Amino acid sequence: MIRVLIVDDQVIVCEGLKVVLEANPAIQVLGMAHEGEQALKMTAALQPDLVLMDLKMPGMNGVQATRAIKQQFPEIAVLILTTYDEDEWVVDAIRAGAAGYLLKDSRREDLIAAIEGTMAGKTFVDPTVAQKLFSYVQYGVPANNKIAELLSGREKKILSLLASGLTNIAIADRLNLAEGTVRNHVSMILSKLEVTDRAQATALAWRYGLVGPNLTP
Numbered sequence: 229m230i231r232v233l234i235v236d237d238q239v240i241v242c243e244g245l246k247v248v249l250e251a252n253p254a255i256q257v258l259g260m261a262h263e264g265e266q267a268l269k270m271t272a273a274l275q276p277d278l279v280l281m282d283l284k285m286p287g288m289n290g291v292q293a294t295r296a297i298k299q300q301f302p303e304i305a306v307l308i309l310t311t312y313d314e315d316e317w318v319v320d321a322i323r324a325g326a327a328g329y330l331l332k333d334s335r336r337e338d339l340i341a342a343i344e345g346t347m348a349g350k351t352f353v354d355p356t357v358a359q360k361l362f363s364y365v366q367y368g369v370p371a372n373n374k375i376a377e378l379l380s381g382r383e384k385k386i387l388s389l390l391a392s393g394l395t396n397i398a399i400a401d402r403l404n405l406a407e408g409t410v411r412n413h414v415s416m417i418l419s420k421l422e423v424t425d426r427a428q429a430t431a432l433a434w435r436y437g438l439v440g441p442n443l444t445p
Contacts, residue, residue, distance in 0.1 A: 229254060229255070229256050230254055230255045230256070230277050230278060230343060230344065230347050231256050231258050231274075231275075231276045231277045231278070232249060232255055232256065232257050232258065232276055232277065232278050232279070232280055232343065233257075233258050233259055233260075233261065233267065233270055233271060233274060233276040233278075233279045233280070234246060234249075234257060234259070234260045234261070234280050235260075235261045235262075235264075235267040235279060235280065235281045235282055235285075235290070235293065236260075236262065236282040236285075236309075237262050237263060237282060237284070237285040237286060238262075238282075239260075239262065241282075241332075242260040242262070243260075245257075245280065245309075246260065248336050248339065248340075249280075249339075249340070249343070252340050254344070255340070255343065258270075258274045258276050259274055262285070263285045263286050263287045263288060264285055264287055264288025264289055264290065264292055264293030264296070265287055265288050265293075267279065267281070267288075267293045267297070268288070268293055268296050268297060268300075271297050271300075271301060271304060272300070272301070275301075275304070276304060277304065277305065277347060278304070278305045278306070278307055278343060278346060278347060279294075279297060279304060279305070279306045279307070280307050280309050280343070281293065281294055281306050281307065281308050281309065281310075281326070282308075282309060282310050283308065283310040283312055283317050283321065284310070284312060290308065290310065290321065291317070291320045291321050291324050292324075294306045294308070294321060294324040294325055294326050295324035295325060297325075298324065298325030299325075302325075305327045305346050305347065306324075306325060306326050306327060307326065307327055307328045307329075307330065307342060307343060307346050307352070308321050308326045308328065308329045308330065309330050309331075309332060309334075309339070310329075310330075310331065310332060311331065311332045311333075318357050318360055318361070322361075327346045327351060328342055328345075328346050328351055328352040328353055329352075329353050329354060329357045330342055330352065330353075330354050331354045331356065331357070334354065338352075378420045378421070379417065379420060382413065383413055383416065383417050383420070385403070386399055386403070386410060386413045386414065386417065387417050387429065387433050388433070389402060389403075390414065390417075390426055390429065390430060390433075391429070391430040391433045391434060396410045396411050396414065414426070417429060
């Protein structure tokens, strides 16, 4: 018996998935969570074999919940089931520890096969997502234009220098700016990228090609 926790912010989706999964006698649905914090608490309480995880949810999203679950319960498999195949979701979910990545337009037999296969140690990835992953291996993760468009030319330059390890004082010297001006730019960059510190901004910049080995600071 495969014991599953369903995580999705839409109640009707959870109920539909429960009906689909429990039509298979080898699967038992232990419960349904509707946001990441609840998923983490229910995982701790119920100890499922597999968590079927949506990504976009209020509060703690599916990527954050996946990371937290895998850190606390590495033996529990997390299988992503979502409508989103954008670059950032795919990469972040897999890096967070997801065992597979399916889209919600998958056939029910494919979903069942993915759950059973995941528990057997196999990896199931939607063909659309697999195509992206092969491209990433060959060419790297593409730049995120939405993020790049948020930043001004000066902010991109400062982010590049920040990501190369320079302090605010060093950036100010390089660009002939006052340290306070650089500090204000850095605060604005963090706000626009919706991160809380320089390390997160640096990781985001490298991940999406805003800086890199071929881009001179």
